[in-house]
Amino acid sequence: MKNDGAFRFTYFTDLFENTCSFYNEVLEFKLEHAWDRSDHDKGALFKAGAGLIEVLLLPDEEFRYAGLDYRQPQGAFMGIQVWNIDELFHKYSAAEVSFKQELTEQPWGHRSFSVIEPNGLILFFFQEQF
The missing domain is CATH 3.30.720.110 (Signal recognition particle alu RNA binding heterodimer, srp9/1)
Known part of the structure; x- marks a missing residue:
């Protein structure tokens, strides 16, 4: 089985716009793709080395899925x-x-x-x- 997809470091943030601006405008990481499907489904992919940083808007409690961890990354x-x-x-x-x-x-x-x-x-x- 071939497993050569792109690696993504993915996390949720309530600072979505600030975070995207930081990666794109300050660090000048290339924006690969972004989406804005609703007030609860926004995200952006930034190229970082051979991988991607995926920034997702932290959705309201009612729009969260049981299989994901929505806490702020630590450590x-x-x-x-x-x-x-x-x-x-x-x-x-x-x-x-x-x-x-x-x-x-x-x-x-x-x-x-x-x-x-x-x-x-x-x-x-x-x-x-x-």
Whole structure:
């Protein structure tokens, strides 16, 4: 069985517009697809490395499905490998992005920095030193 679909990190937010603006306008992630089917069914897919970040509007209680978890993500972070860490760090610094950690050399050999998005999730950008 072939299983080569795109990986998605998906979460719900009550800060839908702010979150989408952050990914699209501040971080300049490519918007792959967005939908607005109703006041309870809105979402957006942003390209991040070889995967996608799927941001969904947190629906009212009556529109929630039993099989999903609607709590704000905690303890999770997204690791995004890049090839131009210095350039990206300087670009985000100029845009006054809020950093969790400035550009640093990690003991395991990565150069990395992390940012905080509107929902408190950490995006950990790294470049491997080959």
